[in-house]
Amino acid sequence: MILARSANARLGWRLKFDSGMVPLAMGITILGSWLLIAIFAPLLAPYDPILQDAAVRLKPPSMAHPFGTDNFGRDILSRVIWGARIDLQIATFGVVFAFVIGTIVGSIAGYFGGWIDIMFMRLIDIVLAFPFLVLMLTIIVILGPGLGSFYVAMALVGWVSYARLIRAQFLVLKNADFAVAAVSLGYSHTRVMFRHLLPNAILSSIVFSMSDAVLVLLNGAAISYLGLGVQPPTAEWGIMIAEGQGFITIGWWITTFPGIAIVVLAMGFSMLADGLGEVLGVRE
Amino acid sequence: MHRYRFILYRPIQLLPVLIGISVITFILVRSIPGDPVRALLGARGTPESILRIRAQFGLDESLWTQYFYFVKNLFHGEMGKSILYKVDVLKLVSTRIEPTIILVGGSVLLALLIAVPLASIAAKYRGRPVDHIIRMLSTAGLGFPAFWLAIMLILLFSVQLDLFPVAGYGKTFSEKLHHMILPWLTVALALSAVLTRNLRASILAELHSDQATAARARGLPENVVFWRHVMPNSLIPTINLLAVNIGWLISGTVVIESVFAIPGMGQLLVRGIFTRDYMVVQSVAMTFACATVFVNFMADVLTVTIDPRVKL
Numbered sequence: 001m002i003l004a005r006s007a008n009a010r011l012g013w014r015l016k017f018d019s020g021m022v023p024l025a026m027g028i029t030i031l032g033s034w035l036l037i038a039i040f041a042p043l044l045a046p047y048d049p050i051l052q053d054a055a056v057r058l059k060p061p062s063m064a065h066p067f068g069t070d071n072f073g074r075d076i077l078s079r080v081i082w083g084a085r086i087d088l089q090i091a092t093f094g095v096v097f098a099f100v101i102g103t104i105v106g107s108i109a110g111y112f113g114g115w116i117d118i119m120f121m122r123l124i125d126i127v128l129a130f131p132f133l134v135l136m137l138t139i140i141v142i143l144g145p146g147l148g149s150f151y152v153a154m155a156l157v158g159w160v161s162y163a164r165l166i167r168a169q170f171l172v173l174k175n176a177d178f179a180v181a182a183v184s185l186g187y188s189h190t191r192v193m194f195r196h197l198l199p200n201a202i203l204s205s206i207v208f209s210m211s212d213a214v215l216v217l218l219n220g221a222a223i224s225y226l227g228l229g230v231q232p233p234t235a236e237w238g239i240m241i242a243e244g245q246g247f248i249t250i251g252w253w254i255t256t257f258p259g260i261a262i263v264v265l266a267m268g269f270s271m272l273a274d275g276l277g278e279v280l281g282v283r284e
Numbered sequence: 285m286h287r288y289r290f291i292l293y294r295p296i297q298l299l300p301v302l303i304g305i306s307v308i309t310f311i312l313v314r315s316i317p318g319d320p321v322r323a324l325l326g327a328r329g330t331p332e333s334i335l336r337i338r339a340q341f342g343l344d345e346s347l348w349t350q351y352f353y354f355v356k357n358l359f360h361g362e363m364g365k366s367i368l369y370k371v372d373v374l375k376l377v378s379t380r381i382e383p384t385i386i387l388v389g390g391s392v393l394l395a396l397l398i399a400v401p402l403a404s405i406a407a408k409y410r411g412r413p414v415d416h417i418i419r420m421l422s423t424a425g426l427g428f429p430a431f432w433l434a435i436m437l438i439l440l441f442s443v444q445l446d447l448f449p450v451a452g453y454g455k456t457f458s459e460k461l462h463h464m465i466l467p468w469l470t471v472a473l474a475l476s477a478v479l480t481r482n483l484r485a486s487i488l489a490e491l492h493s494d495q496a497t498a499a500r501a502r503g504l505p506e507n508v509v510f511w512r513h514v515m516p517n518s519l520i521p522t523i524n525l526l527a528v529n530i531g532w533l534i535s536g537t538v539v540i541e542s543v544f545a546i547p548g549m550g551q552l553l554v555r556g557i558f559t560r561d562y563m564v565v566q567s568v569a570m571t572f573a574c575a576t577v578f579v580n581f582m583a584d585v586l587t588v589t590i591d592p593r594v595k596l
Contacts, residue, residue, distance in 0.1 A: 023423075126304040128528070129580075131572035133535035133550070134565065137557045138312045211426075215532075218429050222539050225431050226554075241432050245543075248439050259432035266427020274423065 024275025027210075030268030038084040047075035049082040049235040058251045068253035070243065076253060079235040080261050086236040087217060087265060090147065094216030095209050097155035102162025103198070103205060109163065110170025111193050120163065127160045136223070145228045147220075154216055161212065162205050169201035207282045210273035214266045221262055237262050287588050294584070298577050302570075306358075309569040310351050313562050320367050320560035341367055341563075354566060363570075364563035368555070373567045376552060381571070383453055384548035386464060387537050391471035392526065398476035399522075403483035404510070410488060418480065425477025430536055434470045434543040441466060451545040467544050471537065482525050486518040493517070516590050527583035531576045 037044060047065075053073035061068045067076035109120040136153040143149040173179055174197060182196045221238030223229035230236040232243070237258035244254030276282070321337045322329055338344045341364075342353060357364055363373035406418040442450045454463045490496060491514055499509045538550030549568055556564035 122300060122304070125301045126308070129301050129531065129573050129576045130305050130308065131535060131569050131576070132531055133538050134309060134553065134557075134569040134572065135312065136535075137554065138316060138565070141557055142312075142315050142317065214427055218427070221429050222431055225429075226539065226542065238429070241429070241435065245435055248435060249443055252439060255432065255435050259429060259436065262429050262432065263424060263427045267424055270423045270426050 020275050020278025022275070023271040024279055027268050027270070027272030027275050030264060031272060034084050034088060034265050034268065037081055038088050041082050041085055045075075045078035045081040047078040049079045050074065050233045058247065060251070061253055067257045068251065070240075070251070070254045071247055076240075076257050079240055080237070080257055082235040083237045083240065083258060083261065084265075086147075086230055086234065087221065087238075087262070090150070090220035091213040091217040091265070091269065093147075093151050094154040094220055095158070095213050097151060098158025098212070099162055099205065099209050101155060102159035103166050103202070105159060106163035106166025107170060107193050107198060107201075110167035111174055111189070111197065113171075117167070120167075124160050124163060127157060130157075132157055136219075137228070140223070140228045145231065147229060150220055150223055150229055154219065158212065158216070161208060165205050165208060166198075166201055169204065170197055173197050173200055203280055204282045207273055207277045207280065210269050210276060213269040214273075217262065217266055217269070287592070288585075290588075291585065294581060298581070301577065302573060305573045306355065306566070306570060307351070309566050310354065313557075313560070313565045314347065316557070316560050318560055320562060324367055324559070337367075341365060343562075354563075358570065363567040366556075366561055366564050368559045368561045368564070373563045376564065377549070377567055377571060380547060380549050380552045383460075383546050384534070384537060384541070384550065386460065387467055387471070387540065387546065387548060388530075388533060390464060390468045391475060391537075392533075394468050394472035395475035395479055398472060399479035399483055400515075402476070402480045403487060404515070406480070406484045407487035407491065419484075422477040422480040425474060426481075428474050428477075430470055430474055431539050431543050433473060434466070434540060437466050437470055438543075451543075453546050463544075463546075467540050467546065470540055470543075471533070475533065478529070479522055479526065483518060483522045486521045487514060490514045490518045520587050520590055523583050523586055527580045530579045531572070534572050534575060 051074065053069075056065065056069045056073045058071055059065055059069045059073075065075050065077065067080060069075055070079075105120055109117045135157060136150075139153045139156070140146075140149040143152065179192060179197055182192045187196075220229060221236075221241070224236050224238030225242045227242065230239055232239055240258035241255045244251065244258075247254055319334075321334050321341075321343065325333060325337070335344070342350060345353070354364065361374070363377065365371070366373050366376055369376060402418050402422070406415045409415050438450055441447045448466050449463050452463055454460045491510075493514075495517070496509055496514050499513045500506070504512075534549075537548065538554065540546070541548045541550040542554070549571065552564060553568040555561070556568060
């Protein structure tokens with residue numbers, strides 16, 4: 001809140017940009033902070049995140065352990081700090097593959113139209129109506145628990161949104177003067193698609209990918225919570241919440257702090273999406 | 285009546301979607317490594333008993349034949365037999381579907397009850413502090429992991445205040461309601477965040493629409509304009525957003541059912557996948573898919589009913 005006020009005071013006079021700049025600045029600050037925490041985790045974490053210490057089991061927050069300790073005597077603060085590495089990775093890779101596949105499919109469907117477009121649109125209908133969890137769980141059971149299986153599942157489901165966004169843009173842009181000019185100059189389809197049309201079409205996908213990162217992050221944490229993602233003793237926020245659930249009556253801090261970490265990181269992505277959307281004039 | 289013609293041909297369009305889903309589920313489930321019969325019999329399994337049980341469930345037939353029987357059974361309103369529970373899957377699904385429907389339906393209602401007033405207030409006082417607070421809350425609400433929120437609500441309402449049961453479902457109607465309040469709250473809080481953001485934006489756009497201006501020009505008081513003309517039209521994008529996300533919502537309830545130990549479809553599905561209970565997984569997947577398709581269809585009907593300009 002302090003951040004919001006200072007940002008407001010500084011940017012208040014810029015009426016036009018005000019509504020977008022505040023969330024943008026906050027989003028960048030939050031994400032940047034988490035990125036730095038993840039990079040410098042070995043320097044920042046006061047303890048080893050997986051080191052067990054029977055002497056300090058289930059200790060409430062104190063000066064020595066600001067976020068308390070869990071049932072193995074592991075320091076929660078250190079585990080939250082190290083967990084940033086895994087959860088940032090989940091949000092990134094869970095989005096990237098879907099983004100790339102969706103962009104390519106959407107470009108092809110929108111550019112060529114006709115039966116190619118119809119075919120892809122039917123496929124998109126199927127994926128949209130497909131029970132997401134059935135796909136995710138069976139893929140994880142087939143490939144074995146772990147983040148790799150999770151990324152495959154997210155890519156197989158997530159591309160749909162990007163394909164629809166890019167296709168919608170391409171349908172309009174391919175009739176624009178600059179596109180017609182590029183075609184009449186004899187440029188290849190690939191060149192027109194990816195050098196001329198895509199740079200104009202991709203903004204809304206980039207904005208959407210930020211809010212998509214929130215969903216992916218929550219899903220990744222949920223999968224780990226169910227015991228199908230990251231495996232113990234790795235420090236990851238979803239697992240930490242699951243591990244603390246059994247001790248909820250005697251140690252609220254074990255589940256509370258990793259949960260807050262997820263909420264803050266997710267807010268960072270949401271605000272970046274809001275801010276970028278307003279500043280770039282992209283409506284979701 | 286011309287506008288409602290899509291009610292007749294939309295189901296025909298949706299048939300390929302459902303067929304596609306049935307094929308993909310069928311292949312996926314059978315790609316899970318391991319043999320369900322062997323898993324079921326464990327050490328007791330002799331080669332003869334394994335063959336006998338495989339024959340009993342039709343697993344010795346070719347994949348084409350198995351798929352054919354699966355689809356044929358569906359058209360007869362049957363779903364085959366569960367390998368694990370040894371009863372008709374239809375019976376399993378019909379007992380498990382109630383908690384899931386109550387969970388999803390109640391959550392959606394509660395989410396709308398939260399979102400409509402919040403979005404109206406935020407849109408009415410646009411740019412004022414109350415608008416900023418509501419937007420801030422809804423942005424934060426988007427990022428709440430449902431399973432974590434559930435645990436926090438249990439900690440507050442069940443452990444500290446002792447108001448609601450920690451988990452389970454209950455037998456009588458009032459017991460069920462009592463058990464459902466925390467799960468509803470969990471899903472609704474996250475869902476209302478999405479809905480509030482969307483509804484606020486469409487109310488703001490709709491406040492300056494021609495039809496709202498026309499209503500004002502006829503001398504209607506502002507709150508009549510708002511509730512009779514602005515709100516119904518603003519709800520259309522929100523209803524469609526809800527329909528598009530119903531698949532995610534149903535999937536999300538699996539985690540909620542797991543946290544609160546609610547004996548619903550999600551638990552049936554998870555168990556089915558881990559025991560390779562082919563018929564159960566296929567049937568749950570088809571039920572979810574049909575529910576998703578049906579909800580989207582109803583959203584189309586509702587859209588056409590509310591807005592006479594829309595043609596589908």
